[in-house]
Amino acid sequence: CKILKCNSDFWSATAGGPSPASSDDPAPEFCAALRTYALCTRRTARTCRGDLAYHSAVHGIEDLMGQHNCSREGPTAPPRPRTPPAPPPAAPAGPGDSQERADSPEVCHYEQRSGPRRANYTHCGLFGD
């Protein structure tokens, strides 16, 4: 379930500016971000069934759309800009490498992110002539 990614994408998209103060004047960018957020949750619906964070997000989007008078149909937010490159490390491990980071966010560990249910793994191979 990738609801945390939907959440973080939404917060990243909306953190730069204030949300609209009144429902009479919906902010197009905020509504677009909300529609993107809704789309993201729909894409994760199957794997997130029963996930509290997922259902909270779905209800939260409904509330926010109502509060800010956002239409369900309309443009979505443009892709999130990439993270600007960090300054080069003092002693890189290799050409172009970043420094070791022991504290990678949970989202970067598939097994931690997928929670207590055990992932099923598959294999594919290609060899010979």
Next chain:
Amino acid sequence: PHLRTFTDRFQTCKVQGAWPLIDNNYLNVQVTNTPVLPGSAATATSKLTIIFKNFPECVDQKVYQAEMDELPAAFADGSRNGGDQHGANSLRITEKVSGRHVEIQARYIGTTIVVRQVGRYLTFAVRMPEEVVRAEEEQGGGQGLYLCLRGCPRSQQIDVQPLGGPPGAAAGSAPAPAAAAAPDTFPYETAAAKCKERLPVEDLYYQACVFDLLTTGDANFTLAAYYALEDVKMLHSDKDKLHLYDRTQEAPGRAAAAM
């Protein structure tokens, strides 16, 4: 090449030229196969391109490319990890044997990839969560038409008969379509004996080994089959399914449906 799909189907394919092995939201793997002998239907992998797509907060898009006699231990940009984001080390390349064997860990998608050069040609193996395999389906965009999921199209499959004995014997027959062009191949008994040394279990890996020796006369393919089985032992989650005995030839689509 010989293909073992995500659903444990085993096929020998022509697939000359560039073909997608994997194509989903996170990963794109493309292989290029070239004839092992002029005029032969049998091909082997001469180039491999892997694209790890951008994964926010973890890794930048990274491209890995290997070709015959060039198996780098770094991505195309010279780096060995996922770039500059906070979780960059959730994607890493490790060189196991210089110029011969690399392993790529993509921890953010629970995926391990092994690439080898054995003889002149490349081999590929991957371990991937089913959820990641199905990612394209969840997004509803792609058709999932890639070899690891659907197998080779029927028109690209080589009809390899069970290799139970020498060509023409009642128990089996030589891989005629591909062997016809091979000038200096082994006699069946020699090929079988060479393969038996490395692959004592007469499964499809053993049969693939015999096929390759009969087709090309290149003893390096014995090692390719041997290492392919070693990679299965390391990467496959079901230890009861390491050895396969029944070849799969069926219409594309059924394999994916079985998943």
